[in-house]
Amino acid sequence: MKGKHALASANFAVAIIAFGLAACLAVLQSLSIADISFPMRREDLYYLSVTAHGVLMAIVFTTFFIMGLGYLIAREALGRLAAVRTAWCGFAVATVGTVITAGTILAGKASVLYTFYPPLQAHPAFYIGATLLVVGSWVWGGVMIASYRSWRRDHPDTPVPLAVHGILTTVIIWFLATFGLAVEVVGMLIPWSLGWVEKIDPLVARTFFWWFGHPLVYFWLVPTYVLWYTIMPKVAGGRLFSDPLARMVFVLFILFSTPVGFHHQFADPGIGAGWKLLHTFTTYAVLYPSFVTAFTIIASMEVAGRMKGAKGLFDWIGKLPWGDPFFASVGLAMLTFAFGGFGGAINAAYAMNAMVHNTAWIQAHLHLTVGTTVALSFMGAAYYFLPRITGRELRLAPLAKIQPYLWFLGMALFSTSYHIAGLRGLPRRVYSASLLGDEMGAQWATLTKIGAVGGVVLFVSSLCFLLVVATTWTTGRRTQVEAIEFAQPLAPVERRGIWDRLGMWTAVAIGLIIIAYGYPLVSMLSHERFGSPGFVPF
């Protein structure tokens, strides 16, 4: 591939292929849960499919899309990309890793879900492929930092562009997060799956998984916010309301995204209540930057509406370009995040969590957050960037216009019904919601059927997205390339401030992680522990 954005394009391509595969699996899962029969509906294929859907959507689609976005932003906002050859090597390693992991899952050798909790044991290739994917992403992180350093040498006094500030934040969060994953996968799972060690401690492995698992959420969310802060106000036709607060928001994510993992382990034995309460506090702290974001972005939209002549309290909403596929995607993603955020506050609530833990409520929650807030923003970004990096006009534009609304509708049906079913007690990720018989499933049978309708609508929406992307990329009419433009703030930042000192904030973040995890891990490792041999699920 040639051109300024070849690396970004290659990463986007892998992301979108993974998305397409995962979307096809998802619709069948929603039918299976609702007990709607179709050919090949089988228990083993259902759990295989849940694993593939989780890995392809939550890890492959997101990571490759974010890597592509990082390369694109470095080129556009810094005017450079350091170590391009190394970056291509990283891309190759990550892609090979993805193919190995996905192949192992599809071959039926790793039906352990994307949380892969031991002592469920997958084929070693599953863990090794995932490791390669992460190693490839580390190369990306290194290239991002090197590109920034190179730019900094030429611009010693200029504040870093906001979009790059956000991407560097993403890289820092990713390094902090994947440290925990590396300890679990390289230190524990790979030797155990190869038979070098016989036993593994499931609780210690889970703890390192969630060291990784929650900042993973912010690894998805911060690049999403980069789109909201730096592209969205421009597309809306306005200005960014406040640049320094956006930088503060990113720094707060560096600080509070990792020392929160026990809120995924409230129901676990072996972790003291006091530490769970401490992680509750840090989890609520990480809500704060999202509250601030909500204000800044909505205020930026109002600025855009008023610049177009809106008067009165709410006229500006109607002045916004709701027919633009990027704007509609991000607008609906933001609206969804309000609901996702409130649900998240309930999940994180120490004792109230027991009402929803591991029920369909959680599935519903994460499909609002990563499944819509992040994924729909990324789809919108594809509509925005694709013509600009390929030099081709968007094809099937009417489909692109309705696709975000279809996604929103499908997710509203799916997520609302699953939230309610979860409150009634339906466990998440079951092959059949009737469990052992129709009588048991009666209390949520209608809800899962509504969820399946939502699943079908989401599938149609996914097909629209894939059609638009594939036809634009291959047969879109060549046109004058539009520039990628970042939003100007109302008041530009002139000097480097406290929020630009990312190295210092990273050091503080490491300190917080040590406080949050140090003692619990030492205490966990000092008990008399026995360990578990592996169990292959089927």
Place this chain on the structure above:
Amino acid sequence: MRVDLYEKIWMGVAAALIVIFLAAIVVAAGAYAIHPQSHVETIDPTTVLEDPEFGNPGVAIQPDGSVVVTLVAEMFFFDPDPIEVPAGRPVTFRLTSPDVIHGFEIVGTNANTMVIPGYVSEFTMSFAEPGEHLVVCNEYCGLLHHNMVGKLIVQEVGE
């Protein structure tokens, strides 16, 4: 850093909201002793079925009238099943697993915990009303995970 007045107000409101949320949690935890189960006790998962306690799972009434339910969650059933407990008395559940991680959720109540091999989960609760509850495993544990269900029967007790 210059911050707009309305934005300052919002930042204050958002901070207050978070403080209120946390205060509610702390009050519930402190004054009403509502905590997630956080029991710390280890056990060898490979010998659970020969263990003096977990090798013989069941419901035991203690001399003081309280109840202890010793329960093993394994692929793909709960033992004992059904679990029969008296209404209106404290019931302590002690659970472990000899194989993989399971969930233990009593539908319609806030009993919801992980069962992790190598560890004992423990919590105490009481059931006010007689009746039947569905018990489900809510953590994926293998091919027949969705069939891993049980029943809890809360019985009326005479004076």
